[in-house]
Amino acid sequence: MSSRWFWTLLLLCWPAGVLLAAEKVRLQLKWQHGFQFAGYYAAEQQGYYAQAGLKVELVAASPGLKVLNEVMAGRAQFGVGTSSLLLDYAKGQQVHLLANVFQHSALVLLSRPTGAIPDIQALRGQKVMLESGAEELRAYLRREGLTDADYQLVEHSTSLPDLINGQVAAVSAYSSNEPLLLQQAGIPYHLFSPRSAGIDFYGDNLFTSAALMRKKPELVEKFRAASLQGWSYAMQHPAEVVDYMVQHYPGGLSRSLLLAEAAAMQSLLQTDLIEPGYINPVRWMHIASVYQQQGLLTTIPDLDGFLYEPASTIDLTWVLIALLVLLGLLLALALLAYITQVNRRLHQLLQQKRQQQGWQHARSQILQQMLRDETAPHELLTSVLQQLQQFRSDFHPLLLLDRRGELPQLIHIDLSAAGWSDMQQRIAVFDNDCDIPGLNLLAVPQLGNPSPEFTGVAAGQLRFCAFPLQGDCSQIPGVLLVWQQPEFSAQDYELLGDVGSLIAISLERQRDREALRQSEARHRLLTDHASDVIWTMDLVGNITYVSPSVQRQRGFTAEEVMQQHLTEALTPDSAQLVWNQMIQASALVAAGKPYPEFVADLEQPHKDGGTVWSEVKTGGIYNEAGEFIGVVGVARDLTERRKTEQQMRYMAQHDSLTGLPNRALFMDRLQQALTYCSRHQRQLAVLLLDLNKFKPVNDEYGHAAGDELLQAIGESLRKLLRASDTVARLGGDEFVVLLPQLESPLEVSKVAAKITEALAQPFVLSMATVQIGCSIGQALFPDDGSDAEQLIRIADERMYQQKQQRHQGR
Numbered sequence: 001m002s003s004r005w006f007w008t009l010l011l012l013c014w015p016a017g018v019l020l021a022a023e024k025v026r027l028q029l030k031w032q033h034g035f036q037f038a039g040y041y042a043a044e045q046q047g048y049y050a051q052a053g054l055k056v057e058l059v060a061a062s063p064g065l066k067v068l069n070e071v072m073a074g075r076a077q078f079g080v081g082t083s084s085l086l087l088d089y090a091k092g093q094q095v096h097l098l099a100n101v102f103q104h105s106a107l108v109l110l111s112r113p114t115g116a117i118p119d120i121q122a123l124r125g126q127k128v129m130l131e132s133g134a135e136e137l138r139a140y141l142r143r144e145g146l147t148d149a150d151y152q153l154v155e156h157s158t159s160l161p162d163l164i165n166g167q168v169a170a171v172s173a174y175s176s177n178e179p180l181l182l183q184q185a186g187i188p189y190h191l192f193s194p195r196s197a198g199i200d201f202y203g204d205n206l207f208t209s210a211a212l213m214r215k216k217p218e219l220v221e222k223f224r225a226a227s228l229q230g231w232s233y234a235m236q237h238p239a240e241v242v243d244y245m246v247q248h249y250p251g252g253l254s255r256s257l258l259l260a261e262a263a264a265m266q267s268l269l270q271t272d273l274i275e276p277g278y279i280n281p282v283r284w285m286h287i288a289s290v291y292q293q294q295g296l297l298t299t300i301p302d303l304d305g306f307l308y309e310p311a312s313t314i315d316l317t318w319v320l321i322a323l324l325v326l327l328g329l330l331l332a333l334a335l336l337a338y339i340t341q342v343n344r345r346l347h348q349l350l351q352q353k354r355q356q357q358g359w360q361h362a363r364s365q366i367l368q369q370m371l372r373d374e375t376a377p378h379e380l381l382t383s384v385l386q387q388l389q390q391f392r393s394d395f396h397p398l399l400l401l402d403r404r405g406e407l408p409q410l411i412h413i414d415l416s417a418a419g420w421s422d423m424q425q426r427i428a429v430f431d432n433d434c435d436i437p438g439l440n441l442l443a444v445p446q447l448g449n450p451s452p453e454f455t456g457v458a459a460g461q462l463r464f465c466a467f468p469l470q471g472d473c474s475q476i477p478g479v480l481l482v483w484q485q486p487e488f489s490a491q492d493y494e495l496l497g498d499v500g501s502l503i504a505i506s507l508e509r510q511r512d513r514e515a516l517r518q519s520e521a522r523h524r525l526l527t528d529h530a531s532d533v534i535w536t537m538d539l540v541g542n543i544t545y546v547s548p549s550v551q552r553q554r555g556f557t558a559e560e561v562m563q564q565h566l567t568e569a570l571t572p573d574s575a576q577l578v579w580n581q582m583i584q585a586s587a588l589v590a591a592g593k594p595y596p597e598f599v600a601d602l603e604q605p606h607k608d609g610g611t612v613w614s615e616v617k618t619g620g621i622y623n624e625a626g627e628f629i630g631v632v633g634v635a636r637d638l639t640e641r642r643k644t645e646q647q648m649r650y651m652a653q654h655d656s657l658t659g660l661p662n663r664a665l666f667m668d669r670l671q672q673a674l675t676y677c678s679r680h681q682r683q684l685a686v687l688l689l690d691l692n693k694f695k696p697v698n699d700e701y702g703h704a705a706g707d708e709l710l711q712a713i714g715e716s717l718r719k720l721l722r723a724s725d726t727v728a729r730l731g732g733d734e735f736v737v738l739l740p741q742l743e744s745p746l747e748v749s750k751v752a753a754k755i756t757e758a759l760a761q762p763f764v765l766s767m768a769t770v771q772i773g774c775s776i777g778q779a780l781f782p783d784d785g786s787d788a789e790q791l792i793r794i795a796d797e798r799m800y801q802q803k804q805q806r807h808q809g810r
Contacts, residue, residue, distance in 0.1 A: 043230025099277030555607030595620030
């Protein structure tokens with residue numbers, strides 16, 4: 001080949017991205033760096049962008065930044081947005097959707113618990129912090145009966161402290177990471193998902209401007225393809241991408257949290273079922289109709305200008321491939337004549353070979369018939385004899401089977417009308433008199449090469465041969481008896497010996513299948529009547545079996561549970577725990593280690609709307625090849641035990657008379673408040689209360705009246721204070737109040753005055769109406785002390801001083 005042709009082919013085949021200078025583009029993310037954008041990091045890490053001739057800058061979002069403005073103004077060529085892009089498009093923004101990365105939106109509402117059961121109506125009249133582009137959450141609130149006027153909308157600060165501190169009642173968040181942060185910090189929360197109300201939108205959509213799409217369609221296509229290739233890699237290799245993120249795009253999250261976020265995103269992206277970036281126009285029409293129903297969209301726009309369609313460009317590489325294919329076809333045609341001639345000769349040789357070895361083909365057919373599990377034994381054996389006789393019409397086979405140690409059972413086939421009557425006579429003679437010389441069917445020797453004593457000649461010179469049926473075991477279930485007119489050849493012995501062995505193996509397989517069926521029936525009987533719930537699950541979280549006892553435990557029937565996914569069969573926290581364990585277990589098994597033992601207490605939804613707790617133990621399921629294919633588990637109902645434990649824990653932390661927190665719980669809350677105030681430079685106060693004139697009530701009316709008075713005082717204090725405050729009974733007639741996160745020391749005096757005024761009012765008891773008062777000592781952090789003991793001691797001293805002053809005043 002000349003040098004000119006060499007360089008021409010090199011230029012045609014070399015990737016265009018290598019020959020051209022890399023083109024710089026910016027991708028504006030909608031949040032801070034996290035696994036939420038892992039596909040773009042992976043595209044950079046694996047060189048997909050570089051191969052496409054692109055140099056991509058990944059820009060994290062800052063508080064208050066609107067991604068759409070950055071793209072429309074040209075400061076970024078691409079952006080990541082929510083499904084509210086459709087609303088922007090309907091308002092006239094020239095936005096163009098390129099890919100739906102999240103097939104299910106991760107947007108949820110997080111709130112601090114106001115009761116045991118999550119209630120979205122508790123947000124009525126409260127402050128709700130929603131991020132930019134979270135219109136699907138507004139649509140969700142409207143569907144739940146909360147209009148924009150029913151709550152106060154607050155601009156999102158991209159952090160959770162406002163929710164933790166009680167500044168807002170709820171915040172928009174991503175289900176894949178922020179709940180994990182709250183779990184790690186031990187902060188309780190309620191999660192509200194739009195999907196629970198039938199609002200299932202796309203999330204984290206890749207988009208660009210319509211202007212760039214028209215001007216540079218090739219650039220858009222290259223960036224889209226490289227990004228989606230990165231997403232495929234990221235979801236298959238999360239640990240590798242997390243290591244790259246920690247080194248190049250730190251976002252403040254630990255490696256373990258990033259891996260947990262990756263696991264939570266699996267069900268949102270569904271890359272195992274759907275190609276990354278898949279766009280369904282029908283689903284976008286549904287999203288538009290939901291927006292319209294909730295008053296966020298007046299009319300449904302034409303989506304043709306909004307949804308991505310691949311650019312039609314000419315790829316010279318495919319032209320070259322087409323030329324090479326054409327050249328290959330020409331070469332193939334040139335060889336066709338020669339191959340045809342060779343095939344004719346081979347066909348003739350093969351015909352001769354088939355004629356010489358036809359019995360091998362019949363043997364293969366017999367073997368295939370034997371391996372079919374659905375064939376009944378009698379049908380199988382009859383079919384075997386038919387196929388044998390079709391190959392050798394001069395053979396007259398009979399099967400004598402002895403399955404119970406009694407007289408043999410005769411299985412036969414009418415091979416020819418003319419010869420059958422004579423054969424019946426010979427069988428009758430054999431069955432009644434057993435006078436055929438050299439053959440005793442009740443004492444057949446082990447399988448081996450046939451010898452003269454196992455062949456005989458009956459009347460009419462009809463020759464026969466007996467073949468013991470012996471497979472893998474020593475038991476001989478019967479005999480294959482064959483008559484034919486001429487002498488048996490060595491090939492006949494070989495063929496009939498193979499057939500006899502295959503029949504024996506088939507009989508053994510039928511016996512083994514029946515034993516397996518009975519074994520499975522016994523195991524099914526055990527699992528169906530077990531008090532614990534026995535279940536199995538595949539590697540993607542689908543329940544593949546559950547015992548009927550699940551209905552007693554969870555209210556759902558076994559059939560209903562079989563339709564549930566891991567995320568439906570468990571509460572979110574428990575599902576996350578199990579999913580993380582499955583990821584770790586799969587990694588260990590892939591590394592050649594055994595499946596680790598897993599024991600945990602898990603919470604599951606009950607059909608009546610509540611939840612139940614179970615102690616779950618799991619193990620790995622392996623197939624015959626030793627491959628890890630699923631999980632088997634046993635769940636034991638812990639509901640009553642946990643109720644008892646919860647009651648005991650409550651009794652250990654609360655005063656049995658008033659129901660208020662006791663000293664131990666108060667000290668724990670005070671210590672947590674001190675830690676928070678010290679870190680954030682906030683103030684708190686401790687108020688120590690001692691009742692005046694309490695002893696005379698006990699002395700005059702008895703301890704029952706005193707207990708009733710203490711209960712009334714506890715209820716009065718509970719109503720006076722905020723939900724974030726704590727009032728506890730230390731013992732006797734002594735109470736203590738914690739006021740965390742003070743804005744001003746003046747608040748302490750106001751609260752003390754309210755308490756003093758309230759406790760000075762008459763209390764109506766069942767025995768009498770009494771009037772008491774109280775003395776209050778105050779201590780302020782950090783002015784009066786830096787730890788719990790100092791604050792309580794100073795408050796006690798000041799309470800005692802106030803008590804002394806009151807006595808002196810008298």
